[in-house]
Amino acid sequence: MSAEFILRELSALDESGQFGEPLDIHVREGRIADMGKNLPLSDVLSIDCSGLWLMPGVFDCHAHPAMWCRDALETLRTPVTEWALAAADSLRRTLKGGITFLRDAGGADAGLRNALEKGYATGPRLQISIVLLSQTGGQMDGFLPGPGLELPVGYLLPDYPGRPPYRVDGVDEMRRAVREVIRAGADWVKLVAASAPHQEGQDFDRVEYTLEELQTAVFEAGRAGKPVMVDAKMPEAIEMCVRAGARSVEHGVFLDEERAALMATAGTWLVPTQYVYRDLQQKAEAGAFGPKTMAVLDNFHSRRGEVVRIARAHGVRMALGSDAFGHEMHGNNLRELLYLHEMGMPVAEVLQTATVRGAELCGVEDRYGRLAPGYVFDAIAFEEDPSDLRLFEHPDVVRMVFQGGEPRLPHPRLLDAGVPEEVPVGA
Numbered sequence: 001m002s003a004e005f006i007l008r009e010l011s012a013l014d015e016s017g018q019f020g021e022p023l024d025i026h027v028r029e030g031r032i033a034d035m036g037k038n039l040p041l042s043d044v045l046s047i048d049c050s051g052l053w054l055m056p057g058v059f060d061c062h063a064h065p066a067m068w069c070r071d072a073l074e075t076l077r078t079p080v081t082e083w084a085l086a087a088a089d090s091l092r093r094t095l096k097g098g099i100t101f102l103r104d105a106g107g108a109d110a111g112l113r114n115a116l117e118k119g120y121a122t123g124p125r126l127q128i129s130i131v132l133l134s135q136t137g138g139q140m141d142g143f144l145p146g147p148g149l150e151l152p153v154g155y156l157l158p159d160y161p162g163r164p165p166y167r168v169d170g171v172d173e174m175r176r177a178v179r180e181v182i183r184a185g186a187d188w189v190k191l192v193a194a195s196a197p198h199q200e201g202q203d204f205d206r207v208e209y210t211l212e213e214l215q216t217a218v219f220e221a222g223r224a225g226k227p228v229m230v231d232a233k234m235p236e237a238i239e240m241c242v243r244a245g246a247r248s249v250e251h252g253v254f255l256d257e258e259r260a261a262l263m264a265t266a267g268t269w270l271v272p273t274q275y276v277y278r279d280l281q282q283k284a285e286a287g288a289f290g291p292k293t294m295a296v297l298d299n300f301h302s303r304r305g306e307v308v309r310i311a312r313a314h315g316v317r318m319a320l321g322s323d324a325f326g327h328e329m330h331g332n333n334l335r336e337l338l339y340l341h342e343m344g345m346p347v348a349e350v351l352q353t354a355t356v357r358g359a360e361l362c363g364v365e366d367r368y369g370r371l372a373p374g375y376v377f378d379a380i381a382f383e384e385d386p387s388d389l390r391l392f393e394h395p396d397v398v399r400m401v402f403q404g405g406e407p408r409l410p411h412p413r414l415l416d417a418g419v420p421e422e423v424p425v426g427a
């Protein structure tokens with residue numbers, strides 16, 4: 001697309017999380033040059049977008065595009081090249097689903113991030129954590145007791161040359177593992193301090209990792225300027241994350257008042273993933289899990305809404321995360337907006353949580369996450385008012401996606417204006 005254009009008469013999301021009166025947006029060299037009503041006519045390509053709603057591209061701050069397969073045996077049978085291309089397919093669908101920036105919560109490696117930057121494939125801008133560091137016997141330990149085999153991370157990722165270790169115990173191993181993860185190109189260091197509900201036989205409420213192990217990870221990552229994100233559900237695990245200095249707590253299902261106050265004081269972020277639990281609940285109801293997992297999910301279900309209510313009451317900073325993994329979830333990440341709202345978050349706050357707050361968590365709020373002059377033009381558009389969040393229950397509601405001023409999903413109005421359907425990708 002031309003380096004300069006004006007989209008006219010869009011309802012655009014403003015700083016307060018509301019869609020204002022229609023205005024024009026002038027984009028030059030990938031950034032917003034100007035915004036306002038009736039920008040003067042000029043030689044610049046001008047496209048009528050009246051009737052469209054525009055918002056910044058959404059930040060999914062917890063997703064696993066490289067975990068596209070939930071079947072352990074299928075993962076083990078898949079050649080690593082096929083795995084990588086399937087991950088690229090997840091990334092493409094995620095971008096077309098409205099996510100222009102994604103913080104990988106484990107699975108995506110530097111190769112996927114670099115391939116997107118080089119334009120070999122399309123996808124959200126990626127920050128990666130590569131592996132999920134987990135203790136022996138913890139959530140991501142793929143040990144098979146029958147044959148006594150050590151297997152890849154929770155069976156969801158393949159082994160490949162250069163992949164850092166994921167099963168880590170003790171302070172010394174932690175120091176080395178964090179260094180190896182950073183050496184492999186990670187933007188974040190990801191740890192698991194709690195088991196997952198869908199793994200039959202594991203105690204979901206067990207606290208994994210000691211405070212010393214977590215502190216070592218945060219210290220070592222910090223020396224390289226990298227933040228730490230930790231999966232934690234129980235209050236005790238959340239407290240350890242805060243005391244260790246993690247930048248974000250993931251899930252936080254059983255957050256209580258006391259720990260919410262701790263998080264707010266320390267400035268620790270919360271990413272309360274809800275889509276994944278709804279998805280697991282649906283699968284459980286369809287008979288996918290055993291009785292123990294059902295009981296755990298029922299327990300989670302009973303807490304729905306509490307984590308967001310408590311976090312809001314204490315002023316804990318929150319960003320959006322779908323925890324998308326598996327074929328069906330990738331591309332439907334925006335459902336998380338509706339679920340945050342259903343948990344008691346007002347619409348305007350949901351829209352900010354999905355955009356500007358995500359940019360803050362990822363440390364890129366100076367150039368992404370807002371529709372404002374000077375900001376990179378990563379934006380998505382709808383033909384219906386997205387402040388009715390029920391829209392996000394439906395597929396294909398995102399009708400236009402821009403990344404750095406390039407249309408990754410061009411609206412028919414753009415095609416009518418002569419923008420080619422096949423848009424070359426590239427940095």
Ligand SMILES: [Zn+2]
Nearest residue numbers: 062064105323
């Ligand atoms: Zn996750």
